[in-house]
Amino acid sequence: MQGFVRYLRRNTSLVVGSALLLFLLLFVVIGHFIVDVEDARALSVRPLQPPSWRYPFGTDRQGRDLLAVMVAGTPLTLRIGFIAGILGVAIGTVLAFVAAYYRGWADTIIRGIADIGLTVPGLLVLIIIAVSIRGGLTVNQMAIVVASLAWLNPTRTIRAQVLSLRERGYVEIARMSGMSGPAIIFFELMPNLLPYLAATLVNAISSAILASIGLEVLGLGPIDAPTLGMTLYWVNFNAAMINGWWWWWTAPTVIILIVFLGLFFVTVGLDEIANPRLRKSA
Amino acid sequence: MRLIDITKRCGVFVVIIWLAASLNFFLPKLSGQDPVRSKLLQQAALGGYVQSGIDDMVKVYEARFGLDRPLWQQYFSYIGDVVQLDFNYSIANYPRKVSDMIAEAVPWTVALLGMTTLLSFVIGTVLGALLAWPRAPRWMAWLMPPLWALHAIPFFLLGLILMYVFAFQVPWLPIFGGYSMGATPAMTLGFVADVARHAVLPALSIILVATGGWALGMRGMMVTTMGEDYVTFAESKGLSSFTIFSRYCLRNAILPQITAFALALGQILSGAVLVEVIFGYPGIGTLLFQAIRENDHFLIQGVVFTVIVALGLATLILDLVYPLLDPRISYQRT
Numbered sequence: 001m002q003g004f005v006r007y008l009r010r011n012t013s014l015v016v017g018s019a020l021l022l023f024l025l026l027f028v029v030i031g032h033f034i035v036d037v038e039d040a041r042a043l044s045v046r047p048l049q050p051p052s053w054r055y056p057f058g059t060d061r062q063g064r065d066l067l068a069v070m071v072a073g074t075p076l077t078l079r080i081g082f083i084a085g086i087l088g089v090a091i092g093t094v095l096a097f098v099a100a101y102y103r104g105w106a107d108t109i110i111r112g113i114a115d116i117g118l119t120v121p122g123l124l125v126l127i128i129i130a131v132s133i134r135g136g137l138t139v140n141q142m143a144i145v146v147a148s149l150a151w152l153n154p155t156r157t158i159r160a161q162v163l164s165l166r167e168r169g170y171v172e173i174a175r176m177s178g179m180s181g182p183a184i185i186f187f188e189l190m191p192n193l194l195p196y197l198a199a200t201l202v203n204a205i206s207s208a209i210l211a212s213i214g215l216e217v218l219g220l221g222p223i224d225a226p227t228l229g230m231t232l233y234w235v236n237f238n239a240a241m242i243n244g245w246w247w248w249w250t251a252p253t254v255i256i257l258i259v260f261l262g263l264f265f266v267t268v269g270l271d272e273i274a275n276p277r278l279r280k281s282a
Numbered sequence: 283m284r285l286i287d288i289t290k291r292c293g294v295f296v297v298i299i300w301l302a303a304s305l306n307f308f309l310p311k312l313s314g315q316d317p318v319r320s321k322l323l324q325q326a327a328l329g330g331y332v333q334s335g336i337d338d339m340v341k342v343y344e345a346r347f348g349l350d351r352p353l354w355q356q357y358f359s360y361i362g363d364v365v366q367l368d369f370n371y372s373i374a375n376y377p378r379k380v381s382d383m384i385a386e387a388v389p390w391t392v393a394l395l396g397m398t399t400l401l402s403f404v405i406g407t408v409l410g411a412l413l414a415w416p417r418a419p420r421w422m423a424w425l426m427p428p429l430w431a432l433h434a435i436p437f438f439l440l441g442l443i444l445m446y447v448f449a450f451q452v453p454w455l456p457i458f459g460g461y462s463m464g465a466t467p468a469m470t471l472g473f474v475a476d477v478a479r480h481a482v483l484p485a486l487s488i489i490l491v492a493t494g495g496w497a498l499g500m501r502g503m504m505v506t507t508m509g510e511d512y513v514t515f516a517e518s519k520g521l522s523s524f525t526i527f528s529r530y531c532l533r534n535a536i537l538p539q540i541t542a543f544a545l546a547l548g549q550i551l552s553g554a555v556l557v558e559v560i561f562g563y564p565g566i567g568t569l570l571f572q573a574i575r576e577n578d579h580f581l582i583q584g585v586v587f588t589v590i591v592a593l594g595l596a597t598l599i600l601d602l603v604y605p606l607l608d609p610r611i612s613y614q615r616t
Contacts (some may be wrong), residue, residue, distance in 0.1 A: 116294065116297070116298055116301075118545055118548070119298070119544060119545065119547075119548055119593065119594065119597045120298065120302070120548060120590055120593065120594075121547075121548035121549070121551045121552045121589060121590070121593060122548065122549075122552055123551075123552035123555060124551075124552065124555075124570075124585075124586045124589055124590065125305070125586070127570070127574070127582065127586060128305060128306060128309055128582070128583070128586050129309060131310070131574065131579070131582055132309040132310045132312065206434075210436055211552075213436065214436075214552065214553075214555075214556055217438065217556055217559060217560075218555075218556070218559065218570070218571055218574055219571070219574050219575060220574060232442075236559065236560065241442070241445060241446065241450060241457070242450075242457060242458065244450070246446065249442060249446075253439055253442055253443065256436070256439055257435060257439065260434045260435055260436065261431060261434050261435075263434075264430075264433070264434030265434075268430075
């Protein structure tokens with residue numbers, strides 16, 4: 001325990017990142033107790049009220065209580081990120097292990113697709129997909145759409161890691177002692193990659209949230225869900241900036257900032273665990 | 283680089299184009315949408331006219347857009363058109379051609395992106411190199427935290443904040459558009475200055491974020507490079523610190539940055555689309571945004587395809603130029 005605390009004191013990024021995310025969690029949990037989430041729907045409260053004691057974050061033009069929108073919307077946005085990120089890393093891990101451990105034609109194909117896919121601007125492909133399945137995307141469908149490209153980056157980076165790991169001595173020993181391929185992957189390679197996988201996962205969640213907010217700002221999100229990106233869509237739709245309704249965009253902007261900064265610092269912290277060589281420079 | 287490698291790389295480019303075109307063609311078909319009918323119904327709802335004639339109208343329009351032929355015929359004629367960058371008419375702005383609308387928007391985006399990408403790459407790389415350099419001025423260490431924080435933010439979010447501070451609170455810069463309303467686009471000094479003033483905030487929101495990314499990457503590479511034996515050797519030879527910095531460290535550390543450049547282009551573009559939307563900047567992003575709003579499938583497809591081709595071309599050129607920059611790489615052993 002003491003060692004753990006001492007480690008955390010050195011790994012400030014991890015502490016800062018976790019603190020930011022924890023703060024967000026507390027905000028959502030406590031928020032559910034003090035505000036009626038139903039007020040996140042349009043036409044619930046008086047429109048366009050600046051922040052006051054009654055509505056600490058103000059209300060928007062369609063009559064949503066912005067505090068309720070944030071409390072209800074933050075978990076939705078995070079959910080999209082988590083579903084898409086976990087799916088992406090899971091698919092990416094499987095593909096990366098198949099490619100890097102077995103090599104051969106499977107590697108050629110998987111690496112080829114990942115390399116080509118990564119040079120294409122992801123948001124635009126997602127737009128084409130989202131436009132094709134319009135007719136009201138739900139939050140979960142949104143996550144699936146984002147996940148359809150979320151595996152590319154994990155596949156590429158994890159594959160490179162596995163390639164270097166599989167040449168290590170202990171893998172050689174396991175192979176010589178007759179361990180099967182899947183067993184080596186699960187019991188020898190996977191445990192050593194765990195910190196790295198965790199960093200990749202946080203990174204993937206962050207990219208997925210970014211992609212989902214991008215789609216939402218363009219108007220391709222779940223129209224009736226109060227996610228952070230949809231709030232920004234309405235901000236843009238109603239020209240809240242030019243009209244001087246500053247509270248409307250301040251709340252989602254600050255929360256999105258906290259989300260991205262929190263995830264970023266956690267990634268940096270996990271990277272430090274996964275790759276001790278970084279410590280020299282820190 | 284041998285001829286066969288060049289051919290192979292160009293082959294990949296052609297595959298990207300073909301995949302993008304096919305995706306564009308089949309995805310909307312798979313969803314069973316009928317762009318013409320939905321557009322007509324939408325207009326009928328808006329104008330309030332009777333819907334009995336709509337089926338006939340759909341037939342006429344489908345014939346005009348070539349949507350009444352068998353699927354494989356449509357596919358081949360689509361591929362044929364797309365190769366010539368002909369994306370049919372805009373459904374929402376008929377009779378304007380999609381390709382004309384794109385051609386109008388492209389220069390704006392190319393100017394904005396070209397400038398910001400180049401500036402952020404150069405500033406970020408130099409900054410990152412200096413951040414890792416022990417003999418750099420002390421105050422530079424203070425740049426690290428803000429660079430890190432900025433790097434984690436989406437472009438358009440910073441754009442919103444900048445817009446509020448510098449265009450709304452302190453109205454130094456225009457808040458919206460690519461040029462002042464009422465200004466006639468012409469190659470006069472006044473108009474160019476006007477355009478430049480409008481580009482400052484969108485450009486700044488891209489540069490500030492992207493610079494952080496390049497700086498972080500470069501700093502990491504510099505730290506690794508400075509640990510190399512040849513740098514220690516150069517130091518013990520008594521070479522000047524500037525020579526070691528520029529010719530031994532910088533030159534070697536910069537190569538992975540250039541590789542990363544190809545991958546970063548797509549991300550920068552995805553982010554820039556949203557910046558354009560936020561600022562109403564008249565480039566590809568805003569055009570795409572309008573197309574999505576008006577459910578204009580041909581326009582959406584045209585924009586997406588054009589961007590994929592343009593980026594594919596850029597990465598192709600980058601890949602072909604790279605061996606010239608790094609003599610260690612020849613395509614002979616890949």
